[in-house]
Amino acid sequence: MNEYSYDYRTVQGFILSAIFWGVIGLVIGLLISVQMWDANFNFGEYFSFGRLRTIHTNVLAYGLGIGAEFGIFYYLTIRLTKRNLVLGKLARFHLWLFNVGMVLATFTLFIGMNQSLEYAEFEWPIDIAIVILWVIFTIVILTNIFKRKEEHMYVSLWYIIATLIAVAILYIVNNLHIPATLTKSYHLFAGTNSANVEWWYGHNAVGFLFTTPILAMFYYFLPKATGLPLYSHRLSIISFWSLIFAYLWTGAHHLVYTPLPDWIQTLGIVFTLFLIAPSWGSVINGYFTVDADWSKMRTNYLTKFFVLGITFYGLQTIQGPSQGIRVISSLIHYTDWVPGHVHMGTMGWVTMIICASVYVIIPHIYKTEIFSEKVANIHFWLVLVGQLMFSITMWVTGIQQGAMWKMTNADGSLKYTFMETLVGNYPYWQMRTVAGVIFVVGMLFFVYNVFMTIRKGMAKAALADAKAA
Amino acid sequence: MSHKKDIYSKTIPFALMVAVTILIGTIVTTIAPMFTKGMHPKLENLQPYTMLELAGRDIYQKEGCVNCHTQTVRPLKADVLRYGDYSKAGEFAYDRPFLWGSKRTGPDLARIGGKYPDEWHIQHMENPQAFFPKSNMPKYPWLKERAINVNEMKARMDALGFPYTEEDVAQAAESTELDAMVAYLQIIGTAVEKEGAMVIEEDSVEDENPLAGNAAALEEGKALYAAECAGCHGVNAEGNIGGSLVDYAAAEPASRDTYLVIANGYEGVMPGFASSFSKERIWALVEYIESLGK
Ligand code: HEM
Numbered sequence: 001m002n003e004y005s006y007d008y009r010t011v012q013g014f015i016l017s018a019i020f021w022g023v024i025g026l027v028i029g030l031l032i033s034v035q036m037w038d039a040n041f042n043f044g045e046y047f048s049f050g051r052l053r054t055i056h057t058n059v060l061a062y063g064l065g066i067g068a069e070f071g072i073f074y075y076l077t078i079r080l081t082k083r084n085l086v087l088g089k090l091a092r093f094h095l096w097l098f099n100v101g102m103v104l105a106t107f108t109l110f111i112g113m114n115q116s117l118e119y120a121e122f123e124w125p126i127d128i129a130i131v132i133l134w135v136i137f138t139i140v141i142l143t144n145i146f147k148r149k150e151e152h153m154y155v156s157l158w159y160i161i162a163t164l165i166a167v168a169i170l171y172i173v174n175n176l177h178i179p180a181t182l183t184k185s186y187h188l189f190a191g192t193n194s195a196n197v198e199w200w201y202g203h204n205a206v207g208f209l210f211t212t213p214i215l216a217m218f219y220y221f222l223p224k225a226t227g228l229p230l231y232s233h234r235l236s237i238i239s240f241w242s243l244i245f246a247y248l249w250t251g252a253h254h255l256v257y258t259p260l261p262d263w264i265q266t267l268g269i270v271f272t273l274f275l276i277a278p279s280w281g282s283v284i285n286g287y288f289t290v291d292a293d294w295s296k297m298r299t300n301y302l303t304k305f306f307v308l309g310i311t312f313y314g315l316q317t318i319q320g321p322s323q324g325i326r327v328i329s330s331l332i333h334y335t336d337w338v339p340g341h342v343h344m345g346t347m348g349w350v351t352m353i354i355c356a357s358v359y360v361i362i363p364h365i366y367k368t369e370i371f372s373e374k375v376a377n378i379h380f381w382l383v384l385v386g387q388l389m390f391s392i393t394m395w396v397t398g399i400q401q402g403a404m405w406k407m408t409n410a411d412g413s414l415k416y417t418f419m420e421t422l423v424g425n426y427p428y429w430q431m432r433t434v435a436g437v438i439f440v441v442g443m444l445f446f447v448y449n450v451f452m453t454i455r456k457g458m459a460k461a462a463l464a465d466a467k468a469a
Numbered sequence: 470m471s472h473k474k475d476i477y478s479k480t481i482p483f484a485l486m487v488a489v490t491i492l493i494g495t496i497v498t499t500i501a502p503m504f505t506k507g508m509h510p511k512l513e514n515l516q517p518y519t520m521l522e523l524a525g526r527d528i529y530q531k532e533g534c535v536n537c538h539t540q541t542v543r544p545l546k547a548d549v550l551r552y553g554d555y556s557k558a559g560e561f562a563y564d565r566p567f568l569w570g571s572k573r574t575g576p577d578l579a580r581i582g583g584k585y586p587d588e589w590h591i592q593h594m595e596n597p598q599a600f601f602p603k604s605n606m607p608k609y610p611w612l613k614e615r616a617i618n619v620n621e622m623k624a625r626m627d628a629l630g631f632p633y634t635e636e637d638v639a640q641a642a643e644s645t646e647l648d649a650m651v652a653y654l655q656i657i658g659t660a661v662e663k664e665g666a667m668v669i670e671e672d673s674v675e676d677e678n679p680l681a682g683n684a685a686a687l688e689e690g691k692a693l694y695a696a697e698c699a700g701c702h703g704v705n706a707e708g709n710i711g712g713s714l715v716d717y718a719a720a721e722p723a724s725r726d727t728y729l730v731i732a733n734g735y736e737g738v739m740p741g742f743a744s745s746f747s748k749e750r751i752w753a754l755v756e757y758i759e760s761l762g763k
């Protein structure tokens with residue numbers, strides 16, 4: 001089968017869906033950022049912070065993140081197995097089910113169906129739908145891999161397979177619940193055990209939804225976009241196996257100084273420190289790939305997306321293990337430092353690489369060029385500035401908050417009331433809203449660029465059809 | 470690179486190897502501990518939630534309170550000073566799920582039970598800013614409008630295997646979501662005996678206010694009163710949940726007694742502030758309160 005007959009409609013459908021959910025999630029993010037410094041921006045039950053904050057994280061993680069991953073994984077699978085999706089119709093159904101599921105899932109969060117397990121908030125009927133979605137996805141991809149026309153599986157396929165398996169295990173185990181009614185269930189695990197399962201899941205949601213899928217994209221699209229071959233195959237083998245081995249041991253770094261048994265905490269912290277190595281394996285592989293020709297940073301507009309993306313991944317994987325250490329945790333745990341960390345990962349690494357991948361895919365589908373490199377550059381600089389400003393303000397206020405919580409007077413009393421420590425955040429939270437606006441405007445440039453590229457591509461195809469007729 | 474037939478060409482062996490690699494850490498850190506005693510401790514006097522308390526806990530989940538409030542005090546000096554005794558594993562045996570949280574936008578609630586009278590919570594949920602003018606907590610006026618759905622609650626209690634009596638059902642039937650929330654908040658952390666982090670002895674306090682007549686202290690006391698005390702004692706100290714401090718001051722109590730009340734509070738009625746306010750701050754408050762009687 002030749003290149004010209006590959007069917008990318010489902011790929012594009014997922015990318016556009018992800019953009020749709022992304023915009024919703026980002027706008028809600030802006031609203032909750034304002035609510036944090038002015039409670040008057042809570043509007044009744046459905047638009048109060050407690051509900052919206054949950055919707056923000058879920059719509060972005062599941063709608064934007066996983067939506068884009070579904071589409072881009074299908075694209076990678078088609079490319080790397082050198083054939084159309086064997087189960088193309090099932091993939092199409094998957095796309096529809098995904099969007100219907102997202103509408104329902106978002107609705108249930110609005111009405112307060114919330115299991116209160118971070119990143120696993122959906123109630124059990126939605127959980128079942130998600131498992132079905134994932135099984136369909138797995139079947140479509142594995143079928144293609146089994147029937148591939150390329151003997152060797154490229155690195156990206158390894159990460160895709162690891163993602164499929166790990167997410168299935170994680171999601172099912174942590175969502176084992178005792179259903180009471182259609183709208184309410186209780187965790188099968190209680191107390192300390194519930195906490196341990198949840199953070200085994202939570203940390204590995206980061207590992208297998210925000211790391212391995214993005215690495216799958218990075219390993220494929222960096223060489224593609226720059227035309228430079230991957231620096232070291234051996235290094236990618238070592239990083240792959242050590243990463244997927246070590247990740248699962250480390251969830252307890254979210255539970256430092258809680259009643260979780262000490263041995264589990266300590267074991268988790270040790271593996272957390274080790275995690276720097278496999279993470280940096282990929283960072284180094286990326287840098288040395290571009291090292292073959294750094295002028296690409298200037299001449300190829302996409303190179304900087306990948307280089308900055310992997311740089312933020314590198315910073316995250318130094319920052320993360322540091323946060324796990326007891327003495328650092330005691331200062332920054334529960335503070336705004338953590339959202340600073342989170343958003344460098346989600347904005348600087350995940351979204352950056354997803355956008356760059358989309359910039360490769362969409363023109364490729366239409367065999368055309370990107371609508372405007374200039375708009376892509378504006379997008380790049382705005383999201384970069386927005387994200388840095390977000391993380392830096394949150395680091396500063398996080399440390400201030402952690403320090404103010406700790407400080408005592410000579411007579412042994414606390415130096416600051418809780419209110420004083422809270423009010424100290426307000427100026428930083430206001431700056432964070434500004435940072436968020438900058439980031440969102442940057443993303444709107446991205447959306448515009450994607451739509452205009454599709455328009456251009458469709459016009460070109462129509463012209464070609466007219467000529468052929 | 471030459472593509473000899475290695476594991477990267479064989480789908481099923483590769484996938485199996487991935488699964489095994491992932492499962493090792495999973496089993497050691499998550500599955501195996503489930504079968505150890507350390508993961509299932511229970512304090513002797515810990516009781517399952519009553520129907521009303523569980524209804525409150527469910528609303529706590531529904532409203533996403535865990536996004537802003539933690540429920541675990543770390544064994545760190547400042548945590549214990551601010552919130553109370555550190556959390557014990559045995560306190561959470563009936564918690565499905567755990568609600569320890571990961572972010573303290575608001576204060577920790579692991580020791581909130583019994584800290585304030587019910588009326589405090591009722592007014593605070595209605596309007597947090599009346600207690601802390603600069604608080605960012607949303608108002609929850611809809612809670613008091615909603616009745617508890619008793620049939621739903623029976624199904625939930627049954628799912629958890631928690632016992633309940635006809636009286637429990639009758640009580641839930643005539644309660645609002647707000648009542649349930651208060652019932653839940655008042656039970657949190659009460660399986661551990663309460664002890665103040667700091668208790669001030671009478672003879673460690675000066676007879677007279679060392680800051681008496683100090684204008685700066687008076688201002689500080691006034692500001693602190695507005696930020697921390699006005700919710701209970703009224704914006705003009707006219708009294709609300711707590712008594713009128715104008716009347717109190719008119720009776721010209723001894724400065725030391727006023728100091729001790731602020732520092733140690735009254736069990737279940739007013740929290741003590743010895744660990745949250747420095748000596749100077751408490752004396753500044755005493756100075757302000759005494760000025761009200763003049
Ligand atoms: C080696 C890599 C990493 C390690 C060891 C690590 C470690 C940590 C630790 C210890 C925390 C808890 C901080 C606290 O609450 O005190 C944390 C939080 C978090 N991290 Fe990372 N991190 C890593 C990379 C990443 C990346 C790449 C992302 C995103 C793409 C990410 C997303 C998050 C999120 C979302 C949370 C917040 C969890 C919550 O809701 O409390 N992390 N990380």
Ligand SMILES: [Fe+2]
Pocket residue numbers: 202203206250251253254
């Ligand atoms: Fe983590």
